[in-house]
Amino acid sequence: MQRIGVFVCWCGSNIAATVDVKAVAEALKSEPGVVFSTDYQYMCSQAGQDLIKEAIKEHKLTGLVICSCSPRMHENTFRKVAADSGINPYMVEIANIREQCSWVHKDKAIGTEKAIILARAAVAKVHLNTPLTPGESEVTKRALVIGGGIAGIQTALDIADAGYKVDIVETKPTIGGKMAQLDKTFPTLDCAACILTPKMVEVAQNENVRIFSYSEVTEVGGFVGNFTVKIKKKARYVKEDVCTGCGLCTEKCPMKKVPNDFNLGMNNKGAIYIPFAQAVPKVATIDPNYCNMLKNGKCGLCAKVCTAGAIDYTQKDEIIEEKYGAIVAATGYNPISLDKFDEFAYNQSKDVITSLEFERLTNAAGPTNGVLLRPSDLKHPKTIVFVQCVGSRCSADASKGKEYCSKICCMYTAKHAMLTRDKYPDTDVYVFYIDVRTPGKNFDEFYRRAVEEYGVHYIKGMVGKVIPEGDKLIVQGSDLLDNKQLKIEADLVVLAAAIEPDKSARNLATMLTASMDTNDFFTEAHPKLRPVESPTAGIFLSGTCQGPKDIPETVSQAGAAASKVIGLLAKDKLKGNPCVAHSDELMCNGCSSCERVCPYKAITYVDKEFRMPDRTTKVRRVAFVNEAVCQGCGACTVACPSGAMDLKGFKSKQIMAEVDAICK
């Protein structure tokens, strides 16, 4: 039999005004098992806590019922009081007589009656409480960062700087991501490569960081602190540790007609290639779809010219298995496909390009070596029209596009327009905008400079269609402020295409059991207070995989995610939530119902030997709950047909005791 103490709090007049606290304390004295009952003005105050501690000692209490405010307020306070006095903290139950009683009822008699019933329900539950100890699990002191763009690089660097091991997995042959493709960065106009490539080198040289380039995550198992991840290293047909990155093979490769994806297909590369000069790792990769040697067994020129002997046509995909304590998703974004937007003639004319393609056209390492030439005839464009919000801000019931604002387009369009006017003052630049959104440090000033100093023509309106006519593009759009329809003869049209999460993210989210929104952006644990954590423990978010972001925001989020990872890896053991599911092996019939409903894959089945009454043994298949993974929702307890599954802290018996007490 438990020895229960009941402590009724006045909460000043918050409770005492509508509940006769003395009467409640008195009424509870006659409950079975209650050996002590009292009231006090502020139970949560130091004096109140001391009162509880003394009562525990004096009356040898084994369970506590605190009649006070919501358990969401002070459950932890009172659990700590219990723990300090040598009682298991989970032997405390709170009867919520403030939020759910005194504050919602006006009549004192009614309030008192309800408070007594609530207290009785709590007493009934405490009778069945058992001491609970949170499970502990080891933490693997290594983090995995999925994605090697600026978000992934920064996260990995920050984690590595704190002294922990980090692995970066990147699907492309080089890290660097989208930022490596950019020319200049707004609003300061420093060159993207100048600020990114030192970071790429730094991360490659950091002894705590390993980079798996040209690799993919194929399987994720385990739980916070103990993830097991399978990484597929795709065959690049070049020995990574032997290749010196001299680039001789890429020059000699006779296959010259491979679209260069780094330049968004605006020029060609060889079948063996190094994406760009500052690639990390600077190692050649053979594209098996184009290489003659791999396709037909004829050629082998690269192997002949390679002085290091790095070419290996027999290389196979390799699977690596590694353990991690934390995983950071940093999978980034891509511009959307413009196939559905045929009014802009993107697929009809080479001179209608996306902003990312414009970035490559102006980049010194791009297909035109940084000279602004239009793709069709390599002439200087004299009139350029930029169109904003292409595919962003579309309504959910529209046939195409994304509902959200892509956030970065206003600024990069201003940047493109400004840089064009700066380098080529004889060019006319028009920008069609719906709104110019510049909420960032020095952003609006930047946009105003484009208009006031560089003479970019901003037109409030939208382009309705683009008609290729001869070597011109007729851009038909509205000027809402002038109430006119404009027809501009342009040489180049640049579309600020909406951005969307990388396609690999959906698959990854399933592997990580991390949730996503309808747009396939990862959801954060709390939109305001936990913006870099996924609701799944041990999974963190960095960069645009969580929502559209510019570079400064991405970097700060990357740092935030890293600090959360460091906080996790710094722990030797993780304490779990003790209120987890538990299966009674003797009752379990091995039906797998619980396994199927568990949203966390916390339940597995194991074969276990049981002693039978006739002294023989029998092997039965029974459910096993991994307490470190179980979050304690209780879905399995209801699914279990044999009643073997129960939830600690919220056992069926406990809840039914509460039901009984309330209905009495």
Added chain:
Amino acid sequence: MDKLKEQILRTSGVNTLKCMRCGKCSGTCPSYDEMEYHPHQFVYMVEKGEIEPLMKSKSLYKCLSCFACVERCPRNVEPAKIVEAVRLMVIRQQGENHLTANDIPDLLDEDMPQQAIVSAFRKYSK
């Protein structure tokens, strides 16, 4: 809400509040230069309840009903349906100024052919 506006919203099935005022409808309209009020103005003016100027405007009959604005509107507002609804409103109101059968004898003219009387009767006695 204004009765005219309510009627237009009901017959067109358009929610004018969805418009983000980008002007793509007017950017795309092939009869823009013929029109006094342009597609985006139709949406905006209906939203503000300024229906009468629209009903009097010739723009109503310049709209080709090509539905390019409907096809390209990023917010799926369907401006052409608004134009159509205003047009319908004008037609309906005109339909109301018919004659009753009792009014006809006073208007009869001795020279009027019998056939004209019968057809007028048919036309106005709906």
Added chain:
Amino acid sequence: MQVNEFKPKIVAFCCNWCSYAGADLAGNNRLNYPDNVKIIRVPCSCRVNPMFILRAFQRGADGVILCGCHPGDCHYTSGNYYTRRRMALLFSMLEYLGIEKERTRVEWVSAAEGAKFSATMNEFCEQVAALGENKRLEDLRCKQ
């Protein structure tokens, strides 16, 4: 208040993350609802075993309401979907046993919806009160 007015006994199961917090918010904002509603805290609405509801009716409850997070907002990602399906089955079975559908309800109340919580409770109490006492499933041995 009338002396002989029938006050139904109502058991409300609230999930810890949304609805229990919603009930707390109703308290914070002093939004009244009948005192005959007694709340039991569960981690998730999917923890509520049909057994608990049967037990409540057996012990003389006149109505049972389940509150959880809105669909898609479940703290445990999918718990409330299980609740929705299970309770649809249970309630139609209960109806077959003579417990009117109006005595049972599943409602989604978020942590921000204190007003909805109190409005729901007021309305549900009225609805159950109109039906009168629950006699079909009550275990007479439990009567004092």
